[in-house]
Amino acid sequence: MNKIQSSEITPEHVYFSRRDFLKTMGVIAAGTLSVAACSSSKLESNPDSLVDNELFEVNANSDESGALLTSYQDITSYTNYYEFSTSKKVNDRLSQNLVTSPWIVSIGGLVNKPKNFDVDDVKKMVDLQERVYRMRCVEGWSMVIPWIGFPLAELLKQVEPNGSARFVRFETLYDPEQMPGLKNKSFPWPYVEGLRLDEAYNELTILATGLYGRDLSPQNGAPIRLVVPWKYGFKSIKGIVKIDLLDTMPASLWMQAAPQEYGFYANVNPEVNHPRWSQSTERRIGDSERWPTMMFNGYSDQVAHLYRGMDLRKDF
Ligand SMILES: Nc1nc2c(c(=O)[nH]1)N[C@H]1C(S)=C(S)[C@@H](COP(=O)(O)O)O[C@H]1N2
């Protein structure tokens, strides 16, 4: 079965009413703690953790390939967010006071109707869905994450990209007062990423506002971040404040920082190694095995057609 069809679509109000109910019953904190204490492998075998899983309103324990969900604890405590720190273990602490509401995303450039969106309004406007995606970091580790989000295409259609738009450029908040990692001047801030317009419109490409049935934590990109599951994790830009439609290819932060190592496309490809390490296998966070890395991270059926005729070694 294909991934989109298999993911359950649950309206936002179901999550919220359930959560309010749990809050009233005084159990949400207890549920949070016990989920935080269990690993993804326990999700399958431990009946207590299945109860906790239900507390989070997750509709599956695995993705469509059978890969078990990474634990909530691992997803929120092992993060890359260089605006806070280059160290994965401290982003949760350093980002906990980030002000994520109100939060405005400005969409402009080659569009007929440029608009500023308030993320709180966007969440009421769209149908939030659960999408269980594998995420493969270029560093060689991976996770399986139950995102809450909606297709990027839904937001783009509202601003009516004009005929000359061919690329989308995304920019993260740049606020040195809230983001201590911005003092690190070895990166060309702000964090910028880009997609070709057809990649942006692909059904797999989502803007996520939550995971495990709850709002995103700051360290995972609250209140809104991109998720492009067939590309290396760095393309999935967090804390987005600006989106522009362009007629030329934007340069991402990583292309500017290390052009020999990071190209525009960054499609997961086990046959094209990073100049400094192999990309043929990956370490799944929460278990001890190495897994084979799959072409387009296993999403070839949905995206391979986008790159037909291209030399994926050259356009890496
Ligand atoms: N703004 C911003 N977005 C970012 C990053 C970052 O440092 N800053 N790191 C990227 C990298 S390298 C990865 S692997 C993913 C990690 O997402 P996660 O921490 O939610 O798992 O976020 C990506 N998005």
Ligand SMILES: [Mo]
């Ligand atoms: Mo990454």
